[in-house]
Amino acid sequence: MNTDLILDIASGICLILGAVMSLAAAIGLIRFPDLLSRMHAATKPQVFGLLLLLTGLGLQLRSWAMVPVLLLAWLFQLLTVPVSAHMVGRSGYRTKHLRKETLTEDDLDAVVQKAAADEALRSEEAPDRQ
Amino acid sequence: MSRVSKRPRIPFLTELPLLIWLVLLWGTLWQDFSAGNLLFGAIISVVVVNLFYLPPVELGGRLNLAAGALFAAKFVYHVAVASFQVLWLAVATGPRIRNAVLAVKLRTHSDLILTATGHAISLIPGSLVVDVDRSCSTLYLHCLNINGPQDAQAFRAQVLRIEADLIRVCGNREELALVRAENHGQEDRLTARGGGGQP
Missing domain, CATH: 1.20.890 (cAMP-dependent Protein Kinase, Chain A)
Structure with missing residues (x-):
C-alpha cells in the first residue's frame, strides 16, 4: 500500500465525519424543543466537525506551512464559539425564552429572582447596601 | 482623555x-x-x-507544558465523544430531552482559570455557560440530558475535574496544593489514573 492512498482514505473519512457533524447540528436544530438545547446542537458539534474538516484538508494539502494556519482557524473557532453561545444563552434565559418544564433542576432561577427582588428593594429605599 | x-x-x-x-x-x-x-x-x-489597551491578565506564575498537552488531548477526546452523544440525543431523544441549569462552585479565585474552565466546558458539547458569578467563582451551566440528581452530580464532578486539570496547567501554587490534597483523598479509589499530577 502506498502512503498517498492511505492519506487520501484518511482525509476522506475526516471530511465525511466532519460533514456528519454538520448534519448533527441540523437535526438538533429541528428536533430539540427550546432555544437553549438548540444552542447546544447549533454550536457544539461544529467544534469537532471543523477539526475533522481541517484535518482532512491538511492531509490533502500535505504542506507543513499550512499546519499553523489550519490550527489558527480552529483556535479562533474555539475562542469565539463559547462567547456567542453564552451571549445567546444568557439573554435567552433572562428573557424567559426557555421552557421550564424541560428542566429537571434550575439553580439559577432562585438567584435571578433574588437579584430582581434586591433591585426592586434598592430602587424603593435609600441605597444602603452595595 | x-x-x-x-x-x-x-x-x-x-x-x-x-x-x-x-x-x-x-x-x-x-x-x-x-x-x-x-x-x-x-x-x-x-x-x-x-x-489598544487591555486590562492585564493575572497569570498564576507557573506553566506546566506536559500537563497542558495532556489536557489538550483529553479535551479533544471529550469533545469527540460528546459530539457523537449530542448527535445521538438529537436523533433518538429529540423533543423529549430533559435538561438542567446547574450551579457549579469552583475552587479557584483566578479570573483566568474561571474563564478557561467556562470556555472548555462550553466547547464540550452538552453544556453551555448561562451565567457567571465572578465574586464567588460559580458557573451556571445549562446541560443537556440531565434526568435526575445522579446525572447532575456526575456533571458537576466533570466540571471540577476540568478545573483541576487547568489548575495543573497554569493555576497558582495554593490552588495546585488544594487539588493535590483532594486527589490524595480520592485517588486511593481511582487507581486507574496512576497517580496523575505528581511532580
Missing part, C-alpha cells in the same frame, strides 16, 4: 505572553517565520498592545 493617564502601567513581563502570541500570529498569517518578518511583527505587536 483623563482615563488614559489613570491607566496603571503594565509590567513588561506580564505583557510578554501576549506579545509572543501576537508575533506568532503575525508569522502564521504571513506563513513566513523568517527573522525579519518576526522582528517586524514584534514592532507591530508592541504598537498594537500600547495603542
Whole structure:
C-alpha cells in the first residue's frame, strides 16, 4: 500500500465525519424543543466537525506551512464559539425564552429572582447596601 | 482623555505572553517565520498592545507544558465523544430531552482559570455557560440530558475535574496544593489514573 492512498482514505473519512457533524447540528436544530438545547446542537458539534474538516484538508494539502494556519482557524473557532453561545444563552434565559418544564433542576432561577427582588428593594429605599 | 493617564502601567513581563502570541500570529498569517518578518511583527505587536489597551491578565506564575498537552488531548477526546452523544440525543431523544441549569462552585479565585474552565466546558458539547458569578467563582451551566440528581452530580464532578486539570496547567501554587490534597483523598479509589499530577 502506498502512503498517498492511505492519506487520501484518511482525509476522506475526516471530511465525511466532519460533514456528519454538520448534519448533527441540523437535526438538533429541528428536533430539540427550546432555544437553549438548540444552542447546544447549533454550536457544539461544529467544534469537532471543523477539526475533522481541517484535518482532512491538511492531509490533502500535505504542506507543513499550512499546519499553523489550519490550527489558527480552529483556535479562533474555539475562542469565539463559547462567547456567542453564552451571549445567546444568557439573554435567552433572562428573557424567559426557555421552557421550564424541560428542566429537571434550575439553580439559577432562585438567584435571578433574588437579584430582581434586591433591585426592586434598592430602587424603593435609600441605597444602603452595595 | 483623563482615563488614559489613570491607566496603571503594565509590567513588561506580564505583557510578554501576549506579545509572543501576537508575533506568532503575525508569522502564521504571513506563513513566513523568517527573522525579519518576526522582528517586524514584534514592532507591530508592541504598537498594537500600547495603542489598544487591555486590562492585564493575572497569570498564576507557573506553566506546566506536559500537563497542558495532556489536557489538550483529553479535551479533544471529550469533545469527540460528546459530539457523537449530542448527535445521538438529537436523533433518538429529540423533543423529549430533559435538561438542567446547574450551579457549579469552583475552587479557584483566578479570573483566568474561571474563564478557561467556562470556555472548555462550553466547547464540550452538552453544556453551555448561562451565567457567571465572578465574586464567588460559580458557573451556571445549562446541560443537556440531565434526568435526575445522579446525572447532575456526575456533571458537576466533570466540571471540577476540568478545573483541576487547568489548575495543573497554569493555576497558582495554593490552588495546585488544594487539588493535590483532594486527589490524595480520592485517588486511593481511582487507581486507574496512576497517580496523575505528581511532580
